[in-house]
Amino acid sequence: MTTPQHSAVRARSAAPAAGAPAIEFVGVNKNYLSHGETVPAVKRTDLAIGQGEFFSLLGPSGCGKTTTMRMIAGFEEPTAGKVFLDGQDVTGVSANKRDVNMVFQSYALFPHLNTYQNVAFGLERKKVAKSEIGRRVGEILEIVSLTGMEKRSPKEMSGGQQQRVALARALVNRPRALLLDEPLGALDLKLRQQMQIELKRIQREVGITFVYVTHDQGEALTMSDRIAVMNAGVIEQLGTPREIYERPASRFVAGFIGTSNIVDGHVDRVEGGLALLSYTAQDRVVVPAAQSVRQGDKLEVSIRPEKIDLHRGVPPVQATGGSVLSGTVTEVVYHGTSTNYTVATAAGADFTVFDQNASNADDLADRGDRVYLTWAPQHSYMIGD
Ligand SMILES: Nc1ncnc2c1ncn2[C@@H]1O[C@H](COP(=O)(O)OP(=O)(O)OP(=O)(O)O)[C@@H](O)[C@H]1O
Numbered sequence: 510m511t512t513p514q515h516s517a518v519r520a521r522s523a524a525p526a527a528g529a530p531a532i533e534f535v536g537v538n539k540n541y542l543s544h545g546e547t548v549p550a551v552k553r554t555d556l557a558i559g560q561g562e563f564f565s566l567l568g569p570s571g572c573g574k575t576t577t578m579r580m581i582a583g584f585e586e587p588t589a590g591k592v593f594l595d596g597q598d599v600t601g602v603s604a605n606k607r608d609v610n611m612v613f614q615s616y617a618l619f620p621h622l623n624t625y626q627n628v629a630f631g632l633e634r635k636k637v638a639k640s641e642i643g644r645r646v647g648e649i650l651e652i653v654s655l656t657g658m659e660k661r662s663p664k665e666m667s668g669g670q671q672q673r674v675a676l677a678r679a680l681v682n683r684p685r686a687l688l689l690d691e692p693l694g695a696l697d698l699k700l701r702q703q704m705q706i707e708l709k710r711i712q713r714e715v716g717i718t719f720v721y722v723t724h725d726q727g728e729a730l731t732m733s734d735r736i737a738v739m740n741a742g743v744i745e746q747l748g749t750p751r752e753i754y755e756r757p758a759s760r761f762v763a764g765f766i767g768t769s770n771i772v773d774g775h776v777d778r779v780e781g782g783l784a785l786l787s788y789t790a791q792d793r794v795v796v797p798a799a800q801s802v803r804q805g806d807k808l809e810v811s812i813r814p815e816k817i818d819l820h821r822g823v824p825p826v827q828a829t830g831g832s833v834l835s836g837t838v839t840e841v842v843y844h845g846t847s848t849n850y851t852v853a854t855a856a857g858a859d860f861t862v863f864d865q866n867a868s869n870a871d872d873l874a875d876r877g878d879r880v881y882l883t884w885a886p887q888h889s890y891m892i893g894d
Pocket residue numbers: 541542543548549550568569570571572573574575576577724
């Protein structure tokens with residue numbers, strides 16, 4: 510919840526042109542020239558990021574995330590297209606006039622300044638009144654949970670604390686947007702997970718638009734309001750974490766976000782909005798199908814491992830109307846809370862199944878066991894490539 514004393518940090522971000530997105534790309538293209546060759550880094554991109562949104566750019570190394578971010582900041586200019594901030598065309602406007610701040614993995618704090626001085630630095634250069642500086646630094650240090658650490662120098666603080674100082678320093682100027690380029694990459698896993706929750710809380714409290722670059726899908730799913738999944742300079746899918754996880758738009762997205770089982774086959778029949786793909790007399794995949802799907806069409810279907818039930822030995826009753834695939838267990842990996850199985854199925858694809866270890870361990874299947882996999886129709890998803 511935003512407390513009244515935090516209103517000064519919020520104030521600035523709440524005054525954009527009415528209805529305009531915080532950040533907008535219209536037909537943006539970016540090519541680099543490297544040793545006489547053109548390197549296409551971002552291809553024809555249209556993008557609108559809402560006011561106060563926590564927006565992540567997610568994708569593998571080299572897909573164009575940092576380039577996209579740098580074009581928002583003004584460190585790179587598009588080869589074609591336009592960039593807007595709060596509805597204002599900023600294409601060609603230099604970085605220091607764009608009023609967005611960046612936070613990097615390397616905190617880039619001044620080692621000889623203490624926490625207070627590091628955070629106050631930008632305001633002092635802008636000649637803001639001393640009392641106002643004191644008030645704003647105090648307020649932002651409270652938001653990032655560093656009250657009481659004003660006198661510590663960076664070397665007297667942990668990595669997580671230094672990252673909070675860097676955040677406070679970037680937020681104290683009340684930028685229109687904060688751009689974060691893999692800011693948690695240097696922290697160990699536990700601290701990173703803790704900071705993910707913290708970052709989300711801080712963003713909610715200050716109400717400033719955050720654009721977050723990461724190649725870590727778990728991180729993006731945890732924190733974001735929306736995610737753009739990038740591949741080779743193109744946004745393959747843009748949606749909420751749930752949309753992207755539950756309804757991946759392409760094979761790439763299905764494989765990049767979490768684990769997905771992907772199976773293809775030809776439609777035998779369509780009935781009541783469900784398409785049936787048969788592999789043998791009893792092995793079948795049932796998938797909710799678009800109206801345009803016809804008998805004989807080739808479909809690609811994605812199924813998440815945690816949606817599948819694994820049955821040992823006995824074939825399940827088929828009357829449920831869902832999918833049934835028989836197979837042989839080829840790998841069993843015990844993970845404490847769940848057991849992960851790899852099953853070579855009658856559909857020709859190897860499936861991964863996550864089985865929660867809720868009951869006792871006698872239920873475990875072994876390598877070589879014949880098993881049946883079943884899942885409800887709504888857990889099959891037709892990939893829309
Ligand atoms: N200054 C440059 N000159 C030439 N090519 C560049 C330059 N900067 C980036 N590239 C190329 O543009 C493409 C996109 O790079 P970018 O840094 O945006 O990717 P990224 O998704 O941020 O990758 P990473 O996660 O590894 O940082 C890559 O093919 C990269 O090699």
